[in-house]
């Protein structure tokens with residue numbers, strides 16, 4: 220990291236070397252609003268150099284055995300773990316999230332990505348079948364696709380980058396990655412560990428820059444046959460358009476408008492704190508966060524009272540404050556966008572029960588220009604309101620009553636997204652019935668964000684295309700071929 224008061228200058232990492240760029244983008248510390256880092260403003264030229272390096276490295280890396288590649292991934296995991304504290308400090312400063320979150324969740328999960336895919340790549344099997352009457356044996360082989368283009372967002376920077384990078388290289392691909400220009404620092408720090416981990420030059424190339432310049436150059440490059448993207452739906456549309464002429468393989472992990480459905484037989488002792496977390500963790504900047512809470516009418520008032528009380532205790536603080544539950548939002552623009560949703564809800568006649576515009580935010584003088592806001596609860600809002608339909612991606616959640624199971628399933632499914640729902644009930648039959656009917660790639664019942672990395676992760680409808688996870692990521696990052704051997 221740069222010395223205090225000095226700007227941190229990032230460089231692209233191409234073919235095992237750090238390379239400066241002709242121009243740079245300012246990157247802000249969300250907790251102060253000050254520029255603290257300069258990110259390369261890369262374009263076609265830098266992407267071309269990275270693709271050439273990845274192409275040159277592909278024959279060597281793809282012909283290594285899965286065991287050899289797994290060893291490299293494991294060493295990288297060890298090195299990341301040894302740098303955990305430094306990475307957590309950097310992630311928190313760059314993104315605005317609490318240091319506690321970066322230290323206990325984000326960076327450990329990035330470490331786990333390399334360990335997990337190092338192990339899982341050793342366990343994939345292929346199919347084999349015979350046709351005795353024709354004297355044939357058929358079998359399948361999986362081969363790496365080639366150069367994987369990875370585009371990752373700003374909310375969980377190192378975790379989401381490595382969630383793509385680890386399975387891509389484990390399967391034998393080489394990589395050109397473009398992290399979000401808003402949060403590039405931990406990706407740059409990762410590059411410093413690659414040589415020591417034994418990652419050959421050109422296997423992992425990271426090009427920093429903005430979406431429309433560096434991102435589009437990567438997506439449009441004819442020698443990049445595959446794009447794995449996490450981010451917003453409009454950007455996914457653009458990526459799909461640019462990929463279409465090349466018939467690229469696409470994995471799109473997009474947003475959500477995730478419902479929590481709370482039945483009258485729910486255990487509120489567990490449901491309230493978990494729903495607070497699911498609504499406001501990481502400032503609500505996780506695609507899996509809850510933003511529509513449907514509560515059965517008979518317990519609506521009781522739930523709301525407890526929920527608002529608990530929201531007021533969800534402390535907003537500077538990221539280094541160990542007692543803070545929530546830090547700063549990612550950018551000034553994003554803060555304004557999130558506040559704009561609350562203003563629109565208020566203008567439509569909804570009630571703001573706590574948070575933005577109602578309660579006070581007490582912050583140190585140095586952080587007054589930081590992008591902070593309080594977690595906000597909205598009620599008396601119609602399902603048609605934009606706050607109930609659009610992804611806000613901030614600490615804002617709507618609480619509304621419902622009467623019947625059938626009604627709540629229809630309303631929960633009534634948005635264009637379908638990523639992550641939660642259902643709270645002590646009736647096992649109801650849990651299975653409702654979970655099956657929800658249009659959602661993930662359904663958590665009586666819990667939230669318990670992840671099993673072996674299982675498929677991803678959304679339905681406008682929440683994305685494809686799934687990630689042990690087998691799904693491996694399938695995506697490889698091509699399958701059927702070989703027929705006539706032996707008689």
Ligand SMILES: NC(=O)C1=CN([C@@H]2O[C@H](COP(=O)(O)OP(=O)(O)OC[C@H]3O[C@@H](n4cnc5c(N)ncnc54)[C@H](O)[C@@H]3O)[C@@H](O)[C@H]2O)C=CC1
Nearest residue numbers: 371372398399429430431434435450451454473474506612
């Ligand atoms: N996982 C998720 O569900 C995420 C959702 N979002 C949603 O998106 C909204 C906007 O956030 P953004 O940072 O603007 O998301 P975004 O989708 O624009 O950015 C995500 C990544 O895509 C890149 N990108 C942007 N335009 C591109 C293009 N034309 N071609 C190729 N790559 C491009 C960005 O540089 C970044 O690396 C948020 O308010 C939130 O609602 C944002 C981040 C993550």
Ligand SMILES: N/C(=C\C=C\C(=O)O)C(=O)O
Nearest residue numbers: 374449504505506507670
């Ligand atoms: N993809 C996102 C979150 C994933 C979390 C997980 O894998 O547990 C996101 O917020 O974009």
